[in-house]
Amino acid sequence: MAATDSAIDIAVGPYEIYGDELLGVKASYEATVMIRHPMTEQLAHFEAVAPELERRLPGSVEPAEAHRRFAVGVYDVAFAAGMTNMGGKAIAATLPNDEKIRSEVGARLLLFRNVISAKFEPILKPLGARVLRSDQLALVREDAFLYHTLLHEMAHALSTCFVKRDRDGTATSINEALGERYATIEECRADLLSMVFLGLLAHHGYFPADIKAAAAVTFVVNSMRSLRFGAGDDYSRGAAIVLSYFIREGSLRADREGNLCVDPEKMERDVQKLAAVFQEITTNGDYKAAGEVMENFGSIPPEIERLRTRLTDLPVDLEFIFDGSAAPG
16 A cells, blocks of 8 residues: 555555465455645644654663654545445554564655544544533544544554564564554554653644643543444454553543543543553563553443443444545444
8 A cells, every 4th residue: 555745646555365375365455545635734844853752752662763754644535445445444544564664664644634524523522522521522622633643643653663582683573572462552552652742742832732631531532432343443442441541540530420531631641651561562572461451451441331322323433425525324
């Protein structure tokens, strides 16, 4: 899957290969036609601050590869086919997936602006109205959702791809080291680092100061959205972990009516602590520690489980209808 800087970009690529018996034969494909959004130029400065964010990765970790590069592109999705138009619809992507190429050449971050907007208004915003205490509803903001998404993808790009596990110094990819636990750990790590990065950027004036509280509340609501994807989904499992941790630590609680209330300042500290745990797990390729975190925090807290009954009539995700619109479905 690839994209260019032309006005209309076309991305086509293999989605998955199944088994040795299909070696070299693509089992399915995805295709996306994208129109470059003017916001691409507005976000170009994030490429310049990436080295500073990389130096601030939390936790006791090995140094990341030097001179890692990436480019940010914002697009409107005009058409999608194949696996791109099945199941949950992506709001962003970091490419390429190959760790060796990403380490040597860099990564490209793609934000799908119209899909982000389409998920915010009919899904995220009304979901917040069902689960939050009324005085925090105004903190559910689309700009916080967008910037969290951007920094989530930056977190994917700003990470060491390999861990040295053998005595001879042979490098093993983090994906290989963590096995079937990798996707859940990596998505959870990126979510948490996104909040860390957002706080740093707000502190240095890249964002308005009030974005931090809005990001904390919007993050909780977005985690509730991800939780609805089901127990087999990596985003859903990651959401259960962070919500469980916040409930246990007290930065997220339910009031007498069962509505959620976020303590943004305490949540900022909790995010820092948990992000450091995940960063260390991935950098060290610690399969055992990954399993322990998933076991300790992977269950949905009762405070959250009770709220899910309020959401049954809300759409879980989008259905793409290519007559010029995207409708909730």
